[in-house]
Amino acid sequence: MVTAPDTARDLATPMPSGGDRVAVLLMGYGEVESYEDFAHYNEQALNLLTAKFAPVPTWVYPPLARLLALFDFHEWNHQHDHFISPHNAIFERQRAGIERCLQEHWGHEVQVFKAFNFCAPFLPHQVLNEIKQQGFDRILIYPLLVVDSIFTSGIAIEQVNHALANLADGSDHWVKGQRYIPSFYDQPAYIALLAKLVEERIATDLAVAHLPSQIGIVLMNHGCPHQAKGFTTGIQESQRLYDLVREQLMHRYPLISVGWLNHDTPLIEWTQPNATLAAKNLINLGATAIVFMPIGFATENHETLLDVEHIVQMLRRQRPDVTYVQMACVNDHPDFLSMVATWAHPQIADLLSEQARVVNLHRAAQPSHESHDHSHYSHGHTHENGHPHHH
Template identity: 75%
Template sequence: MVATSEQIYQQSITGLKASDRVAVLLMGYGEVESYEDFANYNEQALNLLTAKFAPVPTWFYPPIAKLLAIFDLHEWQHQHDHFISPHNHIFEHQRESIEQQLQEKWGDRVQVFKAFNFCKPFLPHEVLTEIKAQGFEKILIYPLLVVDSIFTSGIAVEQVNKSLEQLTEGTEHWVKGLRYIPSFYNEPKYLDLMAKLVEDKITEELGNKYLPSQIGIILMNHGCPHEAKGFTSGIDESQMLYELVRERLIHRYPLISVGWLNHQTPLIKWTQPNAELAAKNLLELGAKSLIFMPIGFATENHETLLDVEHIIHHLQHKHSDVTYVQMPCVNDHPEFCKMVAQWADSHIADLLSAEALTVNPSLARVKLNAEHHHDHAHNGHHHH
């Protein structure tokens, strides 16, 4: 009888102690692939995202989610001919590639899982249940979709925390080690790659038709609300990401602007200029061609695809003599997947070598009760 690769794999990992293994949890938004899921997706997104910066009462979520679903349906199905987002598919390619890179170095001690903030069957709770079932005790949380935003990454942590709370039983927590990679907005290798992709594209498609000063470059970031109930909304990181990529290009190509991909919600002040305004500004400065490059998103999604298509479509009406180039996200570019794996290396090493955490959740409850009791006992004395 020939052992299947699955059996061999099981045999090889049964020899490893749980403390010698790390589960890397890659986190992205996930994106709807069937139209029935729109309302559910929107409700999750409203709960996690919008609630942080818009004064919306929770009872309002289900009806508003259904209403938004009608708009989504119109946009994706009618305006864009049954568009199905490639996001989840690309994210899986990223996961495979990163796992392969990491296993070349760490072998079976490291496994990469993906979780989507808003999409079943990969919601963080479902994936962490699986990680626990497979006997992992050490986790590296790694948000991957949005490069710049501590806000979006914070949502990943929020969901992980909720899930871990639901998965806790007994006096000792099953998680013995935890690390987190918040963002890679200032990683030189990523910044170099962004600049190089733009330069290569210009050489390929525009360099022999336009002077460098006639080529407008819009570096697109994930839009951020200015007010997010005191949450840091990622504006600083995004701004810095833009400045650092711009610095690598500006001497050769003088016309560069940030373009924020905002969710234009009423009552909320969003980062400016949005990508369309950025394009108009560059045209006014004499650009004869425009390149739209997403730097704030690592994975293609409806914002980088449909929203940018809409913008180009609007601009073409008024400025038909301009050349427009829409560039893809970095996606599963081999060089990108390699660097993502490398950024995880030191954290994996830390997790493998660190003393196991021992956390007893029941102690927190005991301590709280004791302090509470203590305060009441002494209440009378504070006034003397």
């Protein structure tokens, strides 16, 4: 058993050859740490996210990104006293903690690299180039995002594929093994941790002054547009996540509602009820305390902090008699980091044990008629119209 160093990656430590190692590519959104980066960040988000559901011409993106940057600057700098998102720092703690857990089992055969969808110098193509330069040829793609959708893991894979295409050299691709870990919205360990955190917070902050039936719980999911040009939106998976957590809590706390954190866009139908309406509904049913718990987010960000803070402030002005509790995401909770590492073990074992697969890039351009079909074999099955059934 080898214990990982406290540093993010100890590059001075001798490493095994590339074929004996796995690079875990931990992927998240990332958030700006310098206000000067707002416009670039927004343009990236418009290209990768908004384009999937909003009919906005691409030439509008640069000026729109600069306009949105002005609103971001006003909100973060003036309304929230020079706010800097803790997302990237938390994500680094998640990366380092997951790497420690993995290296306790695998030693330095495994390293964890972080990549952000929107933030240099950790854009996927930059990090994959680093992975390539360090001699890795087996990659585990691991979006640390609760729900699979075109807005989460979809854009992560899109960016990875673009990067791998641009980093190819020669006829054979340098990547010899690849695995992927999907979202964890229905993983029992994650569901149990969310319910446990809510129960612990109620016990410490609310139980002495509020009956269980008077404690409203808003379980907050990432808002989704109902249409995304045919892509999977993540609504069904997010609803399932809410249902599973609610089942863990409802026998003690009957006032529970999903609350979607939407990015309301003109002409776009978003998930309902939003978190504000969900809280109002619970108050109307007699809740004297409201707990806001983000379940659809693994890492703290401006939505779980600033957006929820806006909601709480507005509700407090309208109903000052109600107690409001704003909870944090799972972030770098030791139980969460441990389970994330546990989910990776089978895929890492496969990557280390399987024979390297060489992908010849030139063969991808061969005409499709060169592929085999069943008509060349003894089966001779055909469709009713007489055409051979192809693979």
